[in-house]
Amino acid sequence: MTVLPAPRGVDAQGRLAREGSxxxxxxxxxxxxxxxxxxxxxxxxxxxxxxxxxxxxxxxxxxxxxxxxxxxxxxxxxxxxxxxxxxxxxxxxxxxxxxxxxxxxxxxxxxxxxxxxxxxxxxxxxxxxxxxxxxxxxxxxxLPRYRPDSLLARETNGDLGRWLPHWRERIAGAEDTEEARRPLVRFMSRHLVRTGFTLVMPRWQGWTSDLREMAEVFGAYYPQRAAELRRAAEYGYEPVGDPEVLRSYVDELGPWLAAEYARVHGVKAPRPD
Structure with a gap:
């Protein structure tokens, strides 16, 4: 059973606090x-x-x-x-x-x-x-004082579905070497973990930028996908050059996460090109 970390990153009124200094x-x-x-x-x-x-x-x-x-x-x-x-x-x-x-x-x-x-x-x-x-x-x-609500979740990471075709193009255009694939794994791992975390952020009512903690929070609400996001968090820090990891991101985890995000929070408002 996953133990949910206590919410943090908010002030006494439940508003997101600035995380660095x-x-x-x-x-x-x-x-x-x-x-x-x-x-x-x-x-x-x-x-x-x-x-x-x-x-x-x-x-x-x-x-x-x-x-x-x-x-x-x-x-x-x-x-x-x-x-x-x-x-x-x-x-x-x-x-x-x-x-x-x-x-x-x-x-x-x-x-x-x-x-x-x-x-x-x-x-x-x-x-x-x-x-x-x-x-x-x-x-x-x-700017306003922000809260970890569904509007913030939608407008920060509600566009994964639009990114997936571009990710597939980047993977197809990359050199067939581990060295060329590692930066893609690192970037996509981080993007997926952050998207998974903001999917559940309004339920957790907190904020963190630690990829491992993000994955743990996500896993408490989606235990069937917890192992995938924990693995992605590790690759976000120590990427591998495995083409199967990239394939799983754009063919399995990514499409599921994009669909679930749209179901829960809707889709991010489109931006100009």
Missing amino acids: LARVPPAFRPVVAAVRDRLPAVFGTRLHSAYLYGSVPRGTARVGRSDLDLLVALHGEPADADRAAARALGQALDQEFRQIDGVGTLLYGRERLLSDLERYDLGWFVACLCTPLLGDDLAEH
């Missing part, structure tokens, strides 16, 4: 964060509205030499190709300079989109609850 950044990663804070204004100039950390670094769980640095940059206007190129160049420079990180991932969005009604329960929630302010005025001041 600069105080939690491990000492080994603080020079990287300082370099980002110093360099971003030079990279984007007056177009920069604000910048945020997210992921394992501000949660305090980053592993030296294994974890990447995740950034979200909000611009005053919609990002252009030049902005994306500048972000890639900065990420590559940081990755080469700081051995404690394994890559840099940067999300670029315009301020207007992040605060739009369409994104209020997806990107807006992401900024307000999963991002740690690093530079500029915090956009969370303009």
Whole structure:
């Protein structure tokens, strides 16, 4: 019998609490964060509205030499190709300079989109609850306090059914090597575990970003699928290059999860291409 973890990640009123902070950044990663804070204004100039950390670094769980640095940059206007190129160049420079990180991932969005009604329960929630302010005025001041309800579940991960055809294309187009398949397994494992967790999040009434805990919470409500999601959680941290894992994701677990999600919460509102 699965023991359900006690809900966490919410305040006394049941609203989702921001999960990271600069105080939690491990000492080994603080020079990287300082370099980002110093360099971003030079990279984007007056177009920069604000910048945020997210992921394992501000949660305090980053592993030296294994974890990447995740950034979200909000611009005053919609990002252009030049902005994306500048972000890639900065990420590559940081990755080469700081051995404690394994890559840099940067999300670029315009301020207007992040605060739009369409994104209020997806990107807006992401900024307000999963991002740690690093530079500029915090956009969370303009966003609501979120609760782990069905609306949030639908608008964050209610689009798995739309992603599955693209996943199949990526798998078919990948090189037939374990090295080429491992990043796909890692990405898809994490996506599936997070989707499984948000499927049951309104029943659990809490939040966690720990993949193993996500899988345990899911398994308490769907014991017949618990082993699959626990295995996916492990692959999210330590991926394998097994083609059968990818096949099971797009032919079995993924389609079941997409259908169950649509049944319980509905389908995410479509976004512009």
